[in-house]
Amino acid sequence: MAGTVEFPVLVRLIGRGPRESAGVGCLLRYLPEDPFAVHLQFPGALTEDGEDAVWVFSRELLTRGAAGARVGDGDVRVLPGRPGRTYIQLRSGTGAALLEVETERLHEFVRASEDCVPPGAESGWLDWDAELTRLLYD
Template sequence: MSSVIEQSVQARMVASAPRMETLPAVLSYDRRNPFAVRMVFPAPATLEDTEVSWEFSRELLTTGVDSPAGQGDVRVRPYGFQRTVLEFHAPEGIAMVHVRTEELQLFLQRAQELVPVGDEHRYLDLDGGLTDLLGGAC
């Protein structure tokens, strides 16, 4: 079994114009980093024409599908019955995208099958992390 889950999703960028632009994005979950989820937007979908990646907690996404969650750079909340809003706060501004809730729930289910909630600590490489932190001194 692979240690990484990737799932393509269609995100809709919320802008001041009434039309929302559809953006491809990829959600990924790696059991070697069991508390985190990553969402990547490809270069053509960004203003800077470079790939943009946001990493945030799996718990934030899980909670945000059902009720507003987050106070920092990433915030998640339900929008109606079929969509979830993800807000990405950066010094340059705020990007808001809508994603189908069903797609997020499928992704979270797959992550749960790979690493059950509550078992994340079993997948942490604490020795490797300390070695990296100390510059290989361990």
């Protein structure tokens, strides 16, 4: 079985006004057992409760967004940024954040995830019995 893909990434929070934020080290993770998704993990030092925060969204969304498309219509959107950069917009009931990430780093992550589980082969990696049990009983 293919292993987990983990890539540290530096993200910069884009704020309103003239303030520029420092980069924050985050982790992009791809799990073969969750083959349609990517996980973006923020360190607990950034959260009110001190726990790591993880956003989970579509690998296809990240792939298309890193390729220059404006994608997403829900809580996560990916769109082109300034040259060599991609924006990831995160929205929740409590706020929103616009993150800037180096596009090439996203491409490297996507390629590594595709080496792990090729596009179109994702459904073969799912444990359908476990997914059904989770849906029915969780």
